[in-house]
Amino acid sequence: MTQQFPPLEQETRSHIPTDCCAYHINRASQTLRAWACLENGPIRPIRINGRLAWPVAEIRNLLEGGAK
Known part of the structure; x- marks a missing residue:
């Protein structure tokens, strides 16, 4: 089962966990x-x-x- 993450534009938290960030920037955790x-x-x-x-x-x- 694949984990689902909300679209970044709908994200209400100021900080997100590593797996969620990795998903959004298309990098490995x-x-x-x-x-x-x-x-x-x-x-x-x-x-x-x-x-x-x-x-x-x-x-x-x-x-x-x-950024860089």
């Missing part, structure tokens, strides 16, 4: 985890209780061509 670990990706997550949370505003900016 492990790629995002590497970006977080190495601090070298186009967007940076915050950590909430040890889990990564990716900022929706920065994801939108990235998809519009505004």
Whole structure:
């Protein structure tokens, strides 16, 4: 069964989990985890209780061509 994610324009949360972010930017979840670990990706997550949370505003900016 494939997990369903809401369209990014309908996202109401300020930050989303890694799997949801990976879906929206068409990257593997492990790629995002590497970006977080190495601090070298186009967007940076915050950590909430040890889990990564990716900022929706920065994801939108990235998809519009505004980041690296």
